[in-house]
Amino acid sequence: MWTHILTVGLLFSVFLMAASKRLGALIRAFRFQSLMLALLTASFARHSDDLELWVITVMILFIKVWLIPRHLEKITAEMSSGENMGLVLNPPMSVIIVTVFGWLIYSFSDSVIGGMSGDARLNFSISFLTIFTGFFLMVFRLKALAQIIGLLVMENGVFMLASSISDGMPFIVEIAVFFDLFVLVVVAGIFVYRIKGLFTHIDVSRLTRLKG
Template sequence: MSLTQLPLAEQFVLTLAALILFTSFLLLAQSRIVSLIHTFAWQGALLFIATCLMAVTSGRHHLFISAFMTLALKVFFIPWQLRRLVVRLDIRREVETVGNASLVMIGGGALVLFSYYVVQPIRELSFLATRNTIAISLAVILIGMLMIITRRKAVAQVIGFMSMENGLFFAAVVATYGMPMVVELGVAFDVLVAAILFGIFFFQLRSGIGSLDVDHLNRLHEVDR
């Protein structure tokens, strides 16, 4: 079945999935901290739209609660909290250079191909839209993991971790029409607590080694007394 033969709602879902994957590559390519935060907020906004669409098309109106929780946390609160921390730590203009940006982007593309290869044998979920959204969700998770590995700034690694959670949330909403409400509330609370704890971690790291570059941790050594 070609894309044009799918219902309009499924075509829209696939378009949103492609945009979410595109924002993952934007996160991978960004070097400025503030641009990273703004891109993460846009990814959250796309998740909000996708969740609202699934709530309308599936008739499961409890997804609207998940959608507005996503809007409140991932579009407004967490980006605002991260921007506030960036201002307080005075790292707004810092630029992080990734070792070889071209190889990192090629690695991201390879992870997308790998995700489609892994999802291909799933015969019971052989609908075109579902298969593609699961593959894209897995790719978003893996690209977030790649971002954690290749970045040196703690703030960028935290955004990579949050992007992985976005991939999991998108898979749960689009492929299974949402998790049980108790699980969704628990995940939202965990994300909220994580954002606060990460802020405390940033200040402790900055005061301990004078930088948010986690590569400096490799230079620590025990002082002989």
């Protein structure tokens, strides 16, 4: 039962992200999502009594719930470019699109991987929806930070996919992916600073000097 609640919580976080107008809200939604993910992993760890899964739960809590959002909030504050993310599609429209896509993913998930149990199919669909939402954020939000968060959301979705269909990946791979994610955020963060310094804005849709 708890897993169901947590899964619904994840789904809710996805809609929260689609509906967010400001970076602060987005980061908070990301925190919430990562928390749901950590709790889900914890419940898997309890069922299978696997030490590695506990380690991963702790890592999610540390890196995705605390470290990365804090880093992002720090950057957002220093950017002082207005909290607005720059929306190409307004929040209601975004939510509608995410909903429609969620429904599409659910209906086609059977043809993609046949014979999944109801639970598994739900988890599978939600993880793909999370991936899609991350992608959506990257394409339809104009600020650089939103693109970073979009990437992180995609990675969350991938993690969820791994845990739902194959009980996660080999431990060493999970650790390496975490580490990699962290470096990515640091690197991308440095670049956001540089963009702000050179362009005095972080609206990536205006970065169009290189064309053709």
